[in-house]
Ligand SMILES: *[C@@H]1O[C@H](CO)[C@@H](O)[C@H](O)[C@H]1NC(C)=O
Ligand SMILES: *[C@@H]1O[C@H](CO)[C@@H](O)[C@H](O)[C@H]1NC(C)=O
């Protein structure tokens with residue numbers, strides 16, 4: 413194979429080329445089963461890796477979602493698990509007095525899932541993916557949720573979603589299946605939003621299909637995560653009238669997925685990632701040690717992407733896998749896990765420094781942001797009956813570029829059940845003095861946007877409303893900032909002024 417071909421893999425999906433590189437492509441022949449497109453997509457970054465705090469000496473800005481000290485790879489990993497065992501703060505629904513909430517658009521990552529990969533010669537983690545109120549973690553709404561999901565036939569499911577099970581239900585989890593932890597995480601997210609928005613009367617009790625928009629990829633874990641959040645938000649929601657839409661591409665780009673330049677940035681980004689990884693001798697030694705422990709060729713272990721499975725063990729408090737007694741019975745260790753994890757964290761820092769991922773992200777998320785902006789503008793213009801609540805149920809490979817495109821590059825890599833929220837607000841009407849002989853009139857209030865990540869208000873950290881440490885001049889960020897960012901300014905990082913320009917620009 414040519415070097416290029418060994419390095420890159422083009423996956424053709426529905427006519428659109430998604431350039432994807434495998435972390436372990438040189439060992440492709442050793443991968444036991446052909447991964448699905450999504451599994452390959454997951455490899456476009458360290459699967460389930462996440463961002464380390466970059467609040468270094470030279471940075472004054474303190475990002476609220478970040479810890480200010482360098483966290484250990486292990487404490488980061490626990491944050492990533494998002495174990496639902498504590499109350500969470502949620503700043504959704506907060507505004508100055510008299511502001512009116514017009515609409516809310518939410519993008520989530522699915523909840524805790526079973527690994528996509530398994531480590532050869534070891535037992536797969538023993539996790540039960542059926543739902544039971546007697547298993548922990550549980551939730552007060554779980555019982556009613558299970559029963560409500562049994563009645564979902566009445567909804568309008570866009571093909572192919574109608575054949576996707578509405579709850580996880582395998583006593584031995586299938587690869588990538590949502591766990592009960594994942595369901596509980598999203599019931600909690602939904603309930604948080606329910607409380608945050610209930611006094612704002614976002615949706616009438618007899619909401620119409622136009623007011624509630626739900627979209628998801630075709631994976632059972634995103635479908636089920638979306639339903640759990642929706643149930644927490646609107647318990648006992650009316651199935652009749654619910655339309656669940658399908659997004660075939662994990663970038664939620666609908667019919668605007670073609671963008672050759674995006675694929676080129678991704679390929680370059682993957683080359684950067686590969687170079688960084690092979691330069692890390694400690695990482696290489698660790699893989700060799702782990703492979704020896706299990707009696708596997710190093711290449712085969714690396715191809716099995718062990719971090720994915722080890723994270724699952726960690727999140728579920730299971731001891732790390734061991735070799736069979738006939739192979740010496742040795743076990744993988746937390747220290748080995750920490751080395752791989754640390755490399756992923758270093759990779760995130762390098763990724764930000766180099767900036768290729770940001771360019772990829774801007775092009776990857778434009779179609780979603782364009783729809784978000786268009787909806788907000790429509791709602792702000794008061795053409796009634798529009799979407800008041802929009803839920804997009806997605807993956808890490810969706811939420812990570814969304815954060816980057818918005819300039820929230822210091823945010824943590826999306827943990828299980830991460831949530832990104834866009835709120836649209838209107839300020840109170842301003843009374844105007846009457847013109848001579850005329851009647852006193854009042855001017856409509858103006859439209860504002862708030863952006864929240866995992867319950868934290870990050871509005872003033874986005875590229876379009878950054879305040880650089882100054883107190884914001886307005887209590888909220890004007891919607892117009894967001895609109896001109898999406899329609900023009902965000903393409904500046906790729907030296908263009910529009911999506912078309914940027915996508916079809918020839919490489920220089
Ligand atoms: C929640 O679970 C995590 C991971 O198991 C643990 O580190 C943390 O201490 C727990 N928190 C509480 C409040 O129990
Ligand atoms: C789960 O599967 C079992 C056996 O197939 C079935 O009896 C049960 O009704 C299912 N539960 C749900 C909630 O779908």
Ligand SMILES: *[C@@H]1O[C@H](CO)[C@@H](O)[C@H](O)[C@H]1NC(C)=O
Pocket residue numbers: 650651652653
């Ligand atoms: C559910 O919605 C349908 C149509 O949108 C309506 O006819 C029906 O009465 C509603 N059911 C309940 C229980 O509100």
Ligand SMILES: *[C@@H]1O[C@H](CO)[C@@H](O)[C@H](O)[C@H]1NC(C)=O
Pocket residue numbers: 729
């Ligand atoms: C994790 O497992 C250990 C033993 O396997 C047990 O002692 C500990 O209580 C468990 N921790 C949690 C948070 O469940």
Ligand SMILES: *[C@@H]1O[C@H](CO)[C@@H](O)[C@H](O)[C@H]1NC(C)=O
Pocket residue numbers: 668779782783786911
């Ligand atoms: C962006 O949104 C506008 C509507 O505001 C639409 O006409 C246009 O086709 C969208 N562009 C893309 C590439 O999605």
